[in-house]
Amino acid sequence: MFFRKLESDLRDGPRVCVAVAGAAGEEIFSSLRLSEKLGITEALLVGEKKTAMEGADRAGMECFSILEAEGDEAAAEKAVEAVRDGTADILMKGRVSTAVLLKAVLSDKTVFSRGKLLSHLAVLEAPDGHILGITDGGMNISPDVDQKRVILESAVEAFRALGISLPKVAVLAAMEKENPKIPESIDAGKLSRLQDSGEISDCIVEGPMALDLAVTPEACRLKNYKGKIQGDANILLAPDISAGNILAKSLVHLGGWRGGGLVVGAGRPIVLLSRSDTAEEKYNSILLAIALYRKPQPLSSSLISQHPI
Amino acid sequence: MFFRKLESDLRDGPRVCVAVAGAAGEEIFSSLRLSEKLGITEALLVGEKKTAMEGADRAGMECFSILEAEGDEAAAEKAVEAVRDGTADILMKGRVSTAVLLKAVLSDKTVFSRGKLLSHLAVLEAPDGHILGITDGGMNISPDVDQKRVILESAVEAFRALGISLPKVAVLAAMEKENPKIPESIDAGKLSRLQDSGEISDCIVEGPMALDLAVTPEACRLKNYKGKIQGDANILLAPDISAGNILAKSLVHLGGWRGGGLVVGAGRPIVLLSRSDTAEEKYNSILLAIALYRKPQPLSSSLISQHPI
Known part of the structure; x- marks a missing residue:
């Protein structure tokens, strides 16, 4: 089975740090706990400190740190910034809206944006x-x-x-x-x-x-x-x-x-799911993102660019 | 299961005559044989006589008659006409093109067309x-x-x-x-x-x-x-x-x-399938058409009309 094989393929290698924009929501912590147990991720939980701490605690997470941010926009911006400055490796949408997250992504001209x-x-x-x-x-x-x-x-x-x-x-x-x-x-x-x-x-x-x-x-x-x-x-x-x-x-x-x-299309894969997705679907998405982060495969054709969203 | 229940519900009642426009294609004869065995249909095979005879024979059909027609347009027109004059009850697309069949259907202003x-x-x-x-x-x-x-x-x-x-x-x-x-x-x-x-x-x-x-x-x-x-x-x-x-x-x-x-939308249901549909799918479609033909359920709202295709 593809996702179970991906799991075992990804076991080797250093942990990847996932910056979570808006660290709230049971399925998010559960999915991070699953990939943490596999030894492939640690989390940077960006958002309201108390919510993040309680959520991580309830899921039994061990490999995480918290970056406090008030409100959705600040959470999105700080999560993007953490990837830009190398504190984190990839980005995951937590409980911020997609529009807010993508605005922060598109404002970054170094790591994420390839135009x-x-x-x-x-x-x-x-x-x-x-x-x-x-x-x-x-x-x-x-x-x-x-x-x-x-x-x-x-x-x-x-x-x-x-x-x-x-x-x-x-x-x-x-x-x-x-x-x-x-x-x-x-x-x-x-x-x-x-x-x-x-x-x-x-x-x-x-x-x-x-x-x-x-x-x-x-x-x-x-x-x-x-x-x-x-x-x-x-x-x-x-x-x-x-x-x-x-x-x-x-x-x-x-x-x-x-x-x-x-x-996809950004310099780093971004985990972005629907509210109706389960912890398993969020976990699978993390596996996919790690695979893309570890083994990028640039195309031999020159990608056309400059299409604004 | 819905289609198996539909089968048993439809067993009672007189046979419905299905006019097949373009009687060719193994899956078509097989599906007609299935509904014939259930006792709910007889077929009027409209098209090339030899092809129809051989196909019916190969499928083991018993309850059928043949109406000879040369070419797709004639087959479609004669099949529609058979429903209009009461020789047949419902229409099924055989090996004529959808466009040709619908042209014949839309030219009929009595049985099929409700505008x-x-x-x-x-x-x-x-x-x-x-x-x-x-x-x-x-x-x-x-x-x-x-x-x-x-x-x-x-x-x-x-x-x-x-x-x-x-x-x-x-x-x-x-x-x-x-x-x-x-x-x-x-x-x-x-x-x-x-x-x-x-x-x-x-x-x-x-x-x-x-x-x-x-x-x-x-x-x-x-x-x-x-x-x-x-x-x-x-x-x-x-x-x-x-x-x-x-x-x-x-x-x-x-x-x-x-x-x-x-x-749907015509005065009679029309069985119309894709070339990639199996005999079972064609048979299920015949069951649906018989159900709609036997138990029409006009709506209490007045349907708006007059939209040409």
């Missing part, structure tokens, strides 16, 4: 252990084709760090033909051709394609589909935030899949 | 037997709010015929707040208020909401969400064709769900 569009990547594991990346169901509402390219390349970079050297990316739509009435189908064709011409590298890109062709070899056979991916995609690039969000949540809440989520 | 927008409804069953309707992942690309209302009401009418007297409809988005940058979230709020004010009746409507709140009571608790549906939706109204298509295919191809699909 790239940030995006959300969910990495989900099927009951049979197979994993799929889904992007972007969390940050970019309706990305254009240039933004989709950045989102795609950030996901590819993450999957390479997770050990998949040539990720297969399916650019999803409701159908296989480009249709001018359906802008995402046109974008998908463009992205696929950018890979054909070598402008996007280190991955296989195919689209537009419906989900069945992306993940089911049998559907490819029944539809007599002659493509490159043939039902074996690693990453699914969704048309927009709604489709990506619905897809990831359908697997987790209706399909029995587990996993985690990250913000 | 309403047609839409696709998938009815899917979880491994635990729970069912969910997903609409519209098959026909309407990017419906506006008035069209979404028709799509919603057609799905509600179908679910009432399936025995759920007050279906709960979750209007999906990526979030719970209306956001002017995300048109589907605004549409969702409008539809929800139409139900609040009584303009949409015979159902509960709530939105915008992310999928976790629509289907997971635990997510509602964790997010402290005070809504009407609380994780127990019967029907999921998708923002557009891409999201609906991806959602339905994710459940079937990645979540282990089974089910079928229909075109």
Whole structure:
């Protein structure tokens, strides 16, 4: 199983310090306690001192320090600052809002900001252990084709760090033909051709394609589909935030899949989850972030940049 | 389990004659053979005589007749005509294209056309037997709010015929707040208020909401969400064709769900499936169509109409 294998792969190596912006919420402390027990993290709890102390105590945490901050904005800023000055290594969203955290991240021009569009990547594991990346169901509402390219390349970079050297990316739509009435189908064709011409590298890109062709070899056979991916995609690039969000949540809440989520595209991975995520999902996300932090895999193509959020 | 219960519920009653436009394709004959054996259908195979005869023979069909037609358009027109003149009761898409079949359907102004927008409804069953309707992942690309209302009401009418007297409809988005940058979230709020004010009746409507709140009571608790549906939706109204298509295919191809699909909104249900659907999915769709044909449940609200495809 992917996440259990990741756990054992990550056991060796020094502890990574996780700065938690807004140290409150039972699931957050529980997830940090799990990764601390594995020997891979220590925590810098940024927020209200009493809340942080009580939470850490209740979860039985041992490897942590507290950095006091009053209010969400100060917690976000101090957590980002701690990563910038080397006190901490990676950032995790605690109980501050996503908007507040990202404002602090984007204001940093040294460690986090690479001038790239940030995006959300969910990495989900099927009951049979197979994993799929889904992007972007969390940050970019309706990305254009240039933004989709950045989102795609950030996901590819993450999957390479997770050990998949040539990720297969399916650019999803409701159908296989480009249709001018359906802008995402046109974008998908463009992205696929950018890979054909070598402008996007280190991955296989195919689209537009419906989900069945992306993940089911049998559907490819029944539809007599002659493509490159043939039902074996690693990453699914969704048309927009709604489709990506619905897809990831359908697997987790209706399909029995587990996993985690990250913000990618910044100089460091950022653990960012929903309030409805469990401690296990937060823990899995920490594992993913550590893997990306320890084994960054820059792409051979030059990433396009300068897309403000 | 829903589909097995539907099977036994439908055993009583006279056979329903299914006109198949384009009688070719192994899965089509196999699905018709299954419903014929159950005693609920006989088939009118419209298309190339030799192909129809051989297919029926190979599947072991007994209750069928053949209506010869040359080419897809003729097959579609003759199948629609057979329903109109009472030779057949319901329509099933065989090996003609969806566009050709719908052209024939829309040209009929007596039996099929109620002047309403047609839409696709998938009815899917979880491994635990729970069912969910997903609409519209098959026909309407990017419906506006008035069209979404028709799509919603057609799905509600179908679910009432399936025995759920007050279906709960979750209007999906990526979030719970209306956001002017995300048109589907605004549409969702409008539809929800139409139900609040009584303009949409015979159902509960709530939105915008992310999928976790629509289907997971635990997510509602964790997010402290005070809504009407609380994780127990019967029907999921998708923002557009891409999201609906991806959602339905994710459940079937990645979540282990089974089910079928229909075109609703016409005077008669139409069995319409994808080439990658199995004989079982086609058979389930026939069961759904028979249920809707035998127990139509007109809504108490006056359906708005006049939306051309």
